[in-house]
Amino acid sequence: MKKIKWGKSIVLVSATSIMLALTACGGNNENNKGAIGTTSPAASEAPKEKVTLRVATAYTPDHPFGPAIDQILTEFTAKYPEVTIEKEFLPVAELDKKLTVDRATNNLPEVFVIFPGASTADYAKENKIIDLTEYLNSHIDWKDGFISGALDSLRFDGFTGIYAAPLGAYSTGFYYNKELFQTAGVEPPKTWDELLAVIDKLKAAGVTPMTIGASESWRAEHLYTALFYKWNGTEKAKQILSRELPYSSPEAIEPFQRMVELVDAGAFDKRYIALNYAGEVADFNNGKAAMRFSGSWAVGESTGPNSPQGFGDKVGFFPFPYFTEKEEHKDSWMGGVSDSFAISTKAEGHQKDMAIELVKTLTSSASSKIIIEKAQDLTAVKAEVDPEKSGKLIAEVSKAMSTGKEFAGDVSAFEPVKAANTKLYDLTQAVLVKGVTPEDAAKQLDAEVAKAQ
Known part of the structure; x- marks a missing residue:
């Protein structure tokens, strides 16, 4: 899934x-x-x-x-x-x-x-x-x-x-540890700048701000997608399919750059490059990181029988922060069927x-x-x-989703060239671990598309 x-x-x-x-x-x-x-x-x-x-x-x-x-x-x-x-x-x-x-x-x-x-x-x-x-x-x-x-x-x-x-059906956003947020004296951020400020305060309090299983490329691709929609809106992704929007365009490069901004801000600990998805879940559930960006499937991961007893009561949810300079896209979400x-x-x-x-x-x-x-x-x-059976966290996720105005799935799904689709996953991962620059990633993607034309 x-x-x-x-x-x-x-x-x-x-x-x-x-x-x-x-x-x-x-x-x-x-x-x-x-x-x-x-x-x-x-x-x-x-x-x-x-x-x-x-x-x-x-x-x-x-x-x-x-x-x-x-x-x-x-x-x-x-x-x-x-x-x-x-x-x-x-x-x-x-x-x-x-x-x-x-x-x-x-x-x-x-x-x-x-x-x-x-x-x-x-x-x-x-x-x-x-x-x-x-x-x-x-x-x-x-x-x-x-x-x-x-x-x-x-x-x-x-x-x-x-x-x-x-x-x-799914949505994506941030899950956070309420106790760790309280320790650092921070509240769930609404904007990107607020998110960066929260990261700084969590670090100052000795708390790892975020965890992500960067060794699995789909984690990076999901992050890229969420950033793409918050910067461009969901309709812009269709221009990848029509080839009106090359990967080397500013609109497609910006999400890559924001991924690097998170890394440079110290959002992750040094292990993130080798961490897999199971490790990401374990880090968050064991209180080793204050936040994780994930989908609605993460609710069960933090509240189900395989999570620490009572941990689900400590978890909250907030929508992916928006960019103040792109406020018209604040309600654009990665999610849907x-x-x-x-x-x-x-x-x-x-x-x-x-x-x-x-x-x-x-x-x-x-x-x-x-x-x-x-x-x-x-x-x-x-x-x-029955809310008593479904749990409070899924209700919180649902409430947050009510603020959204448009939903779409992975940006990669708009890429019809199989080789370019695969390369998009690989390169979002490479950018996240700083193995390639956003600009070089964009050039490689455009080159892969050109091979198929």
Whole structure:
């Protein structure tokens, strides 16, 4: 879930819509009776022949959604005993590689997770995944259960359909240790200059200001994306796709420069270059750093069973600080729809019926309730959630998101050239560890794009 990719037809999702995931806006009452949604006519009338569904996701036991997804799948096979589910659950990077091979060999699983982005458009172009429009329109309670704008992120230029059902929704911002902030006598910053001042005061108090797993390139790319939107707004990213905005433009270089500014300000300790994501989580949860920039999935990481007892009560959240000289973009956020379920066109007959029924179930209001309460994370599906179960921090994140006006995913998702996309990840990481200058990084990216033209 960490490498969030968006497509050519990006939809900027309103924070008000995303808030619905945590409010009493659940869909049809039938859909709220249990984790299993209402049975489609095709599923109920089909012969009970035995079928196997290969399901490929990143929802491993260690993933925040993992326990909830496992419960939902167990309930599904109990209701439909003729269905055998073969789990192909892998971490995101490994899942990407596996699906690339499966796609090339025409051996895709019947149900698998995709991320809105150019590569997903290619799945549709190659007729590898089915258009869900017909099934959504015939089950309005399912279609209306998604937050506003969520389904639009699964539409692609040149295609009229909806090619997956979204499940994950996310936001990004700063999580902070309230006790360490109190020790340094600081408050959550609202502007970039205030953030730099907070960093100075935390250092003076003997506290490491921030932690980041810089050895994993997606951490740097997420930071670049958040800075890009706060400086340029989300619409500007589309100019990368259209090639109106080269990487050597001032707008694209500025976020790189701000990353270096954080390093030069002493935001991180000396270990950050070699630190991985697990180390980042551990540093923050063990009080070794006062802040971490991350996504809404971090709520479960700081409040779940694997975090220190009671630590979640010490954690607060604030939006990514804005630049006073670019105040018009203060409400531009990195966030929106993330992982979504697609169905392979290889699925036929009762197997296809059950694949559709499974995706309906996984993206139902009842399943969303289970996921939010167990994972303490956001989803793209409306649900009635018990705050005592979901936790106070996810409510704080949701409240902060209500200040946002526009949302978009990774800047890298606007880069259609695979080699340049990969290089963007590598170079944001290189800039963050000061292995290359912002200007040199920009030149290398433009050169990679030029090779493909």
